[in-house]
Structure formats: structure tokens, C-alpha cells
Amino acid sequence: MSFEQSQARRGGFVLWFTGLSGAGKSTLSRAVAPHLAAERHVEILDGDEVRTHLSRGLGFSREDRDVNVHRIGFVARLLARAGAAAVTAAISPYRETRDEVRRHCEAEGIPFVEVHVQARLETLVSRDVKGLYARALAGEIPHFTGVSDPYEPPAAPEVTVSSDGEEVARSAEKVLAHLRARGLLEPEVRA
């Protein structure tokens, strides 16, 4: 429950990155965050941190993933209500679940900006920073998104970036440009 008596809404919003493991959600969220922090408090809820603090004990079944995503959505909404930019960087593989979170936000007047961080599976497999794709392809990790578990890309994300060939700075600029166009970030001042 929140109380807003003598103050106008302070302009928080939810910036929701979705994409496969290793696609660059966390990297991109860290590239974008400092640009937002000049104007408001920014909090990044990344998949690992959330699994530790909010969702320990949950697994990777559809049901457990949905509970996890709804929890992230709940906390992001609370932060946005408080005027913060809540940046989430969890895989969040199911379209319907992301859309439910969006509806909950928009029902409260909280802007929800979905950013699809695309990457071809071949790229991720060849990059494989954590060695997870090799293990998943060998059948050692059940429910691995993109290999042995579904990933449903957004039907109409506000922004799509690709980490296949696009520089992080370029992807970040696309996100920032969208936020400026929406009035969620001050226009860039050029000296």
C-alpha cells in the first residue's frame, strides 16, 4: 500500500530487459544506469541478485519462473512508485508473464519499457562466457532457456537491441533515446 498525499508522482518507471542468458542484459543495464542516475534513484534488479534475495528455493519450472518474474515485477513497481528507475535484467522468458507485469504497472500509471536484448543462439554458444551453453547442449542442465526451455521474444517491445554485432554503447543509446522521446529522461544537452 502506498501513500501519496501532498506530492505528485515523481516520475518513476520500469525498464525491463529480457533475453537469453549471456545476451548482455546485465552489461547493458549497467551501461544505461549511470545516465539515468543524474535525475533519479536507479536500482538494478538483476537475475542473480533477485534469485538470492527474493527467490531462493525457486527452481526453473514454468511455474517457478513465473513466480520469480512476478516478484521482480512487484518490487520494480514499488520502486517506481517511489520515483525510482527500476531496471530489471532477468531472462523472463514467457511473454504472457511479462505482459502481466506490464499491465500491473500501467494500471498504476507507471511506464513500462520493455527492451528485447537479442542475440543469435550460435553467437551465445560460441561466446559461452560461463560455459553454461556447452553444458546445456550436452544435456547437463535441464530447463536451460533457449536450449531445453522456451524463450518467447516480445511481440512489440519498446526497444530492440542486438548484442550480435552492435556495440554496447550503441545499444545503450537506443534505450536512452527511447526514454528521452517518452519524456522519461531529460533531452540531451550538447555543449
Added chain:
Amino acid sequence: MSFEQSQARRGGFVLWFTGLSGAGKSTLSRAVAPHLAAERHVEILDGDEVRTHLSRGLGFSREDRDVNVHRIGFVARLLARAGAAAVTAAISPYRETRDEVRRHCEAEGIPFVEVHVQARLETLVSRDVKGLYARALAGEIPHFTGVSDPYEPPAAPEVTVSSDGEEVARSAEKVLAHLRARGLLEPEVRA
């Protein structure tokens, strides 16, 4: 992870009510909240809301209660970082667990104000708004705090109120007076 680049901390804090079921934590938090809302965003995390959105599936063992309290503490800390007054109203029966949450807050410079909402068990049993004490005393509810599960009162709470004979308005004023004395709330202006 949070980013604070060009802005000072905005003065969020955690106001943590603890006490037995029916002692008046939610009632008191709702009495206090409007007085805080003039100066900052206020969010009440009450026990029932949190059980729905953050902790569904957890039970009432010591371990599950501790996980629940740590989750509330995590979210309250995020909100306070964003400059909000995070008001919690969960039983939170274990002293050590509350103290851990306090340490996490204070380590970040976030003021943690613990309010013990006292009430004699006889009062709660005779009041028994939800009929839970009668059922717990009949042995129908295992792990019921104060009857079949422990409640450890705070050793040194910032504020102690009693809902036995004290009016809610008087209890609320004690909490507000403490916040003013700590500089967490503007001094009262008398016309």
C-alpha cells in the same frame, strides 16, 4: 545494485513494527503513514501483502519465517535507498533476525527504527478479532506466535507502544515524536 551519482541520499528510512498477531501493527502503521507522506513517498509492507507477493509458499517454521523477514528487509532497504519511508508491519518474531535486517540497513547508512507494539496475550485473546487465538489455543493452528511459537521482544527498540490501554493516536504520536527527534521528520508546525 544502486546508483547514486549526482544526487545526495534523499533521506529514506525503515520504520519496522514488530509484535504479536492482532497487537495493532497494521492499524498503527496506517495511522502513522499519512503524517510521513507529506515529505516523502511512503510504502507499507504489511504481513499479508508480503506473504502474497514475496513469500507465497513459505510456511511458519523458524527458517521460513526468517526468509520472509529477510525478504521484507531487502525490499524495505531498496525503498529506503530510493528515498522512501518503508514501513513494515509483519510479526517478525525473532530478535536476531530483526537485528540482522537492522545491521544491513545501518551498514548502508539507512536509519532503522524499531517499534515494539506490545499487547498482553490476555488482551489479544479476549479481543481475538479474527478468531485465530481461540483456534490456536485449541491446538488447531501450529506455529502460532505467542501461543505455540516464540515471540522475542526487542531488547532495545527505538519506540515501545502498548495497544492494551493506549489510544492509537497516542501511539502514533510517540512514533512521530521519535522520528522528529531523529531528524527524519520535520518538526511540527503549530499555527
